[in-house]
Amino acid sequence: MIYTSILPPASTPLEKALEQAAASVLDFATPVRDVWSPAHCPAGHLPWLAWGLAISHWKTGWTIERKRAAVADAIPYHRRKGTRQAVAEVLTDHHPAFQIVEWHEANPRRTPHTFEVRAPAAEISADFLTVAKAEEIIADIAVAKPARAHFDFVQNLDLTSGMFMAAAGMSGTVARSDYGAIHDE
Known part of the structure; x- marks a missing residue:
């Protein structure tokens, strides 16, 4: 210099x-x-x-x-920071499959100023979502969320299945007769 x-x-x-x-x-x-x-x-x-x-x-x-x-x-x-968009960006940084459901979007409606972060188990591997990773995600959400809001972190598994019903019938008559010997003495 x-x-x-x-x-x-x-x-x-x-x-x-x-x-x-x-x-x-x-x-x-x-x-x-x-x-x-x-x-x-x-x-x-x-x-x-x-x-x-x-x-x-x-x-x-x-x-x-x-x-x-x-x-x-x-x-x-x-x-x-403090908006839904900030929470969504934090979740997308971790995995794009996370979903946010705010209190007014839930059915039935939840307590005001609450939301739920859903981790669909069918789309997120069990190797990815360990306890340590879940704690890291929860900490990142806590920083990005609105100060008045509370949230639940839920891992859900939505399964669909078809239901089949079958029946069988048969008609017939059953007659039963008891014959016994009568002895006279």
């Missing part, structure tokens, strides 16, 4: 030495404007940038591209 002094020409040798020492300590390889840019931020600084933008659903196992996308979407996400 080219060092340019910001001190006036009449500064003392001590001031110049302190400026040189501070310049070597504060010499950053990455300009601050790049640290705040999701596209240019060094990969090692992305978790700090996510923390600075209050990304609560950050996963360390994500790819760098996914992390950059989450940081780039942080401000629009906070605008959507």
